[in-house]
Amino acid sequence: MSQQVCHIKWNADGLIVDGQQADLLPHEGGLKELLAAYYKSLGLNYPKFHKMDNLSKLGVLGVAMLSAQYDLSAYADDAIAMHFQNASASLDTDWVHQQNINEGKAASPANFVYTLPNIVLGEIAIRNKWYGENLFVVADSFDLERWMKTNQVLFDQNKAEAVLGGWVEVLEEKFELELYFVVKQ
Numbered sequence: 001m002s003q004q005v006c007h008i009k010w011n012a013d014g015l016i017v018d019g020q021q022a023d024l025l026p027h028e029g030g031l032k033e034l035l036a037a038y039y040k041s042l043g044l045n046y047p048k049f050h051k052m053d054n055l056s057k058l059g060v061l062g063v064a065m066l067s068a069q070y071d072l073s074a075y076a077d078d079a080i081a082m083h084f085q086n087a088s089a090s091l092d093t094d095w096v097h098q099q100n101i102n103e104g105k106a107a108s109p110a111n112f113v114y115t116l117p118n119i120v121l122g123e124i125a126i127r128n129k130w131y132g133e134n135l136f137v138v139a140d141s142f143d144l145e146r147w148m149k150t151n152q153v154l155f156d157q158n159k160a161e162a163v164l165g166g167w168v169e170v171l172e173e174k175f176e177l178e179l180y181f182v183v184k185q
Contacts, residue, residue, distance in 0.1 A: 002151055002163070002182040006070045008062055010177040017069060031173050035061060042068070046127055053093040053114035055170040056123040059084070062179040063124050063164065070181055072128070072164075081133040081160035082121050083151060086169040089117040089138045120168060133159045142167035142178060155184040 008017050015022040027037040035057045039049055042064050049057060066072070072080065093114040100108055113119065118136035125134065133154055151163040167178040 002148065002155060003185050004180055004182050005162075006066050006179075006181040008065055008069075008177065008179040010058075010062065010065075010179075011175060012173075017065065031170070031175055038065075048123075048127075051110060052123055053090070053111075053119075053170075054175070055086075055090060055092060055117065055168060056114065056120045058170055058175055058177050059120040059124055059168045060127060062168065062177045063128065066164070066179055066181055072181075075162055077129055078131045079161040080130050081135075081151070081154050081163045081165075082124060082130070083135045083137075083147065083154075083163050083165035084117075084121060084168050085137045085139050085142055085147065085165075086117060086167060087138065087140055088169060088171045090115050090119070092170045092172060124164075144180075147180075148182070151182055160184070 006018060008015075010016070015024055025034070025037045025041055027033045031054055035054060038061050039057070042061065044064055046060070049060060052060065093111060097107065097111045097115055100106075100111065117138065118134070121134045121136055125131070135150070147166065154160040154163060162181060162183045164179070164181050166180045167176060169176045
């Protein structure tokens with residue numbers, strides 16, 4: 001069985017890291033500005049961040065927060081699997097892409113690339129130079145028990161020493177991140 005090492009829950013109501021409430025950063029504007037404020041506060045130097053869709057930004061920031069709590073560099077580049085879920089897939093970005101087409105604008109490759117929900121996994125993997133297994137599931141809601149059972153298959157088949165993931169959801173200004181890091185026992 002696997003052991004949970006770190007847990008982050010973040011939505012408009014607050015940020016909780018390993019059961020401890022953290023203050024939300026002050027910011028002006030909506031979700032985009034909130035994510036930019038956290039990017040700055042974490043001292044990240046990843047220029048590609050500013051070109052990402054909000055779903056990818058939320059995932060990347062969550063992993064950066066988790067990395068501040070737990071040393072992920074102790075694992076080989078193929079030892080960490082990623083397993084994320086959400087309910088809206090990439091609908092937030094799909095709407096922007098479709099709106100551009102409806103308005104007669106050229107389809108933007110910068111938007112189009114994010115019209116698949118698993119791109120958040122790619123952004124996290126590229127930033128961290130990870131090459132492990134990954135899975136993105138679209139579901140009505142997050143089911144921690146099912147998520148853990150799937151992770152156990154990865155452990156049983158020696159496909160991963162640890163799994164990072166959980167629930168990452170963005171739809172317009174609503175967002176929710178519930179991120180877990182579990183290790184093989």
